Amino acid sequence: MRVIIRCFAQLRELATDRTELQLSDGATLDDAWRKLAERHAGIEPHRPYVRAARNGAYAAWEQPLADGDRVAFLPPVSGG
Amino acid sequence: MTRIIDAPIDVEALERSIASVQDGAVVTFVGRARDHADDGRTVVELEYEVYPEMAETVLDEIVAEAQRRWPVTVAVAHRHGLVPLGEAAVAIVAGSAHRGDAYEANRFVIEAIKERLPIWKRERFTDGSEWKRPGA
Numbered sequence: 001m002r003v004i005i006r007c008f009a010q011l012r013e014l015a016t017d018r019t020e021l022q023l024s025d026g027a028t029l030d031d032a033w034r035k036l037a038e039r040h041a042g043i044e045p046h047r048p049y050v051r052a053a054r055n056g057a058y059a060a061w062e063q064p065l066a067d068g069d070r071v072a073f074l075p076p077v078s079g080g
Numbered sequence: 081m082t083r084i085i086d087a088p089i090d091v092e093a094l095e096r097s098i099a100s101v102q103d104g105a106v107v108t109f110v111g112r113a114r115d116h117a118d119d120g121r122t123v124v125e126l127e128y129e130v131y132p133e134m135a136e137t138v139l140d141e142i143v144a145e146a147q148r149r150w151p152v153t154v155a156v157a158h159r160h161g162l163v164p165l166g167e168a169a170v171a172i173v174a175g176s177a178h179r180g181d182a183y184e185a186n187r188f189v190i191e192a193i194k195e196r197l198p199i200w201k202r203e204r205f206t207d208g209s210e211w212k213r214p215g216a
Contacts (some may be wrong), residue, residue: 009129009200010211056134058196072131072198078212079128079158079199080111080171080190 001025001067005036009042009075011050015040023065029054030061032071049076082139084130084199086161089168098153103175107182109190111170113163123203126169130160131198142192152176158199160178169201 002022007015021035029052033053037044053072065071091110113126136156143154155173161171166196170193174186193199201212 006131008131008198009202013130035172052200053131053134056137070133072134074131074198075200075211077194077198078201079197080194 001027001065003032003065003067003069003071004074005032006070007036008072010066011073011075012043014046016049026057026064028062028064029059029071032065033061033073043073046075050074082136082143083130083157083198084135084139084160085157086159089157089159089171091103091168091171091173092166092189093213094155094157094173097156098173098175100153100175102177103153103181103182104177105179105182106173106175107176107186109170109172109186110168113165113167113169113189115165117205121205123165124197124206125165126162126163127202127204127209128158128163128169129200129202130158134198138197139193139203142197146185146189148213149188150174150176150181152181152185154185154189156193158193158197160199 002020005019005021051074054068115121115123146154152174158170172189174182176182185211202209
């Protein structure tokens with residue numbers, strides 16, 4: 001399956017604004033992160049602080065993905 | 081009413097948007113772009129990056145949660161893009177019959193924004209810029 005990946009703030013600068021990943025069936029958000037980190041090793045140290053979102057909502061790392069999902073990796077937010 | 085905008089926030093218009101003769105108390109919080117970072121360095125301007133498709137939804141959820149927990153009406157605006165010093169980056173208005181609920185709901189909204197609204201602050205210094213660090 002293919003999923004769309006978006007990154008923000010420092011993760012965007014270290015990796016990419018937007019890309020697509022080809023993942024095997026049953027892949028999770030964590031698998032998507034690992035695949036992205038294979039391409040952009042600079043993001044890996046940020047993993048303990050990153051939250052994942054699936055289709056516009058926060059989601060657990062072990063959540064399985066579906067074809068066409070919109071995935072986002074979010075560094076710690078700093079609004080306000 | 082919630083809005084994420086790239087223009088100056090009209091705080092009075094935000095207050096008018098929830099105006100009701102039933103509300104004896106209106107609490108307005110304005111978070112402004114400040115001239116120094118937590119470590120004391122001079123900040124010349126702020127820039128906010130947003131995940132728009134998610135931020136509008138999260139902000140709506142935060143407001144809905146506040147209005148569920150307290151008898152209040154809440155309006156919020158958060159700015160993205162460049163925010164000059166002294167201008168509002170966020171404004172929250174909570175109206176209620178009594179001040180206690182309005183204060184508590186307003187505080188809840190700003191803390192929830194800082195915890196989960198997908199917006200990132202970049203502080204621009206005279207010698208470069210940095211994303212605001214975790215926990216800072």
